Amino acid sequence: MIKKEKNMGVLGMSNKPKQQLQMDREFGDLLITYLEQLGVEYVFGVPGGAIEPFYSALARSERRGGPRAVxxxxxxxxxxxxxxxxxxxxxLGVCCATTGPGATNLITGVASAYENNIPMLVITAQTALSTFGRGAFQExxxxxxxxxxxxxxxxxxxTLISHAGQFExxxxxxxxxxxxxxGGPVHLSVPLDxxxxxxxxxAPTYNLLNLLNKPSLVDDVAVKHLYEELLNARNPVFLVGDDASEAIGTILSLAVDLGARILVTPHGKGLVSPYHPLFRGVIGFAGHQSARDVLSDPSVDLLVAIGATLGEWASDGWDTQSLLTTKMIHVESVEENFIRTPMAKLHVRGRLSTIFEHLVEKLAKNQRHKIYAIGESSAPAESFHREPELHFIMDDPESYCSDATPIKPQRLMRELPKIFPPNTRYLADSGGAFTWATHYLHPYDRRIAGKRNGRGGLFRASLEFASMGWAIGSSVGTALAEKGCPVVCITGDGSMLMSGQEITVAIQENLPVIFVILNDSCYGMVRHGQRLTGAEPIGYELPVIDFSAxxxxxxxxxxxxxxxxDLLALDIAAICNRNGPTLLDIRIDADEAPPMGMRTKALKSSQYDK
Structure with a gap:
């Protein structure tokens, strides 16, 4: 005879009324209900004793098809x-950790998100309130x-949630x-009890979708002033940063109509097709001389910076000669970015998509001023009979085309967009990987203008805080977000030794992430940076590692x-269709110096600024 627990049916199914089940919900279940309001699918973390009630709620959520744990x-x-x-x-990105070292281990990733304004909910545990001050385990x-x-x-x-009544x-x-x-990360510390x-x-007390539904506020006077400046400009230039992603389609349409040359910051690379006829390259760290030449052109009478934070890496080391000048108009939704451009002739505040929709509409009514027209193309890479034309100049065209062995990193970056499908997402890690990819990697995005996905382009990097290993973890989150698209993580051997264990998450989740390891047995940025700045050569060596093994x-x-x-012999179709990751151990030419002149110049100057 099978003994049944009270109120339990066959196979443990509850016989309690539905209302009673709802009343038995814990605060972890309530938290997940709010995530469901926002359409959040995953919570990323590592379990532990004090965070276990939240994982129990995630287990219940997964069984019913709600948000689940990764x-x-x-x-x-x-x-x-x-x-x-x-x-x-x-x-919203969501991550969680248990108390003590679980919480402190999160800090580097959270700080990276903070510097890049990434919306993130961080949940950490505490020991039970009654144990505070008593030396509890991992207090x-x-x-x-x-x-x-x-x-x-x-x-x-x-904040710490010190009473249940505060939670919601x-x-x-x-x-x-x-x-x-x-945007940015926010942190709730929740005691176990x-x-x-x-x-x-x-039921939840708040409707988040209603609370978050804000009107698009625009400074009409400033937008009118901006429009007049655009009409009167003889040779305008647009500088696009990563915060411009939601408006990039209308920004490009306006640039086409005005014939404005287009530059991007390192953060904004990937928002504009490298093959756009008006594109002149990346400004700032690992950027292109052709972009600097545009800014120093004396005929340029207007520079419109859009969604650009303009820190050290994006401003070419705070260039006050050709970039941070009175010719600039800074257009932003994040007002604190204006702190870095006090010299600008005009600051325009508001939601970027609304601002540029207004400008495009105004210009469309003024047909006499439409001076430039380009047809939009979205031809896939496979249809190209020859390599499409770039309209900017790279530093080392010989290495970009070199057949040498070991493979030049410049040539590697040239070939990656050729062999992978046009919808591939590329992430570049901090270090040499970022510098090579920023300067030489040009995905085959042929779109010139028109509507775009407002969540960014085909290339991403995490600057400012520049955490090594960011791309390894972020590629997993990217693959979960962009199902059906190959994801290429370009990282170095140093980053792989630091964070390479996360490749096993891609195994468990059956994600087609391709990990491209630039293997030169050293911290490349450190080695070449020391040489270029005249510093003592120390601490850059790494052991020879067989990452394939x-x-x-x-x-x-x-x-x-x-x-x-070797690269061209790969079966890329099989790699992209695999239910799991692939690792490419690329034995690059270690003597090739990354295009990091701006960084070394800043390091050199800081020696004498004291």
Whole structure:
């Protein structure tokens, strides 16, 4: 005879009334209900004792088809995954960790998101409230290793939930802060006993979609002034940053109508087709001389910077001769970015999509001023009979075309867009990988203007905080967000040794991520930076690692690439259609110096600025 527990049916199915089941919900279940309002599909993290009630709620959610857990190998990887998911969906990224070292391990990934305004909800656990101050295992309260204090400087909202009655209001306040302008990570520290406490009501108190539905506010006077400046400009230039992503279609349409040459910051690379007839390259770190030449052209009478943070890497080391000048108009939705352009002749505030829709409409009524016209093309890469024409100049065209062995990193960047499909997403890690990709990687996006996906382009990097290993974790979040699109993670051997364990998440999730390892047995940026700045050569060596064998040990398909012929011999269709990751161990020419002149110049000058 089978003994049944009270109120339990066959196979453990509950016989309780539906209302009773709702009343048994814990605060973790309530949190997930709010994530469902926002369409969030994944929570990235690593389980642990104090965060277990939240994972129990995630298990219940997954069984009914709601948001589910994706388990990282290190908490910083979880934050990077949430970052990649948020960038590519426009939704809230969510990551979580247990108390103590779980929470502190998150900090690097959260700080990276903070510097790049990535909307992220960070949930960390605390030991039970009754244990505060008593030396509990991994205690992280104000009387232990104060994790709330640690997160203060890398979040836009940061609080401990000390009473169950605070939970819902603080959660909603945090989410609204994360998704406002400027966005960024927010942190809730939740004690174990509060997370598992029962919710006293059956439905969420707040409707997040209503609360987040804000009108598009525009400064009409400033937009009118901007329009007049555009009409009167003889030789305008547009500088596009990553915050311009939601309006990039109308921005490009306006540039085409005006014949304005287009530059991008390193952050904005990927928003504009490299083959656009008006595109003249990347300005700033690892950028192109042709872009600098445009800015120093004396005939340029107007520079419109759009959604550009204009920190060191985006402003060519704070160039006050040709970039940060009185010829600039700065158009922004994030007002704090105006702090970096006090010299601008005009600051235009508002939602960028609304601003540029107004400008395009105004210009369409003024047909006599439409001086430039280009037909839009969206031809896939396979249809090209010859390599499409670039309208900017790269530093080393010989290496870009070189057949040498070991393969030149310049040639590698040339070939990647040729062999992978046009919808491939590329992520470049901090270090040499970013510099090579920024200067030499040009995905085959042939669109000239018109409507675009407002969540960014085919290329992404994480600058400012520039965490090594960001691309490894973020590529997992990107692949979950962009199902059906190959994702290429370009990273270095140093980053792979630091965070390569996250490749196993791509295995578990059956994600077609291609990890391209630039293997030169050194920290390349350190080695070449020391040489270029005259510093002592120290600390840059890495052991010779067979990353292909490392991949195979985990069941990951892998290939060693010595030459361009090895690369071109790959079965790319099989790689892109694989239910799991692939690792390419690229043995690059270690003597090739990355295009990092702007960075070395800044390091040299800082020696004498004291």
């Amino acid at each position: 388990i990282a190998r290190h908490e910083s990887g979880a934050a990077f995954m949430a970052d990649g998911y948020a960038r590519n969906t426009g939704k 992280s309260s104000c009387t232990g290793t104060n994790t709330v204090g640690l997160f203060e400087y890398c979040t836009r909202y940061n 209001a603080k959660l909603v306040s945090a989410i609204m802060t994360a998704l406002q302008s400027p 509060i997370m598992r406490d029962k919710v006293s009501h059956t 490392f991949a195979r040990s985990m069941g990951v398909a892998s290939h060693i690439i010595h030459s361009p012929d």
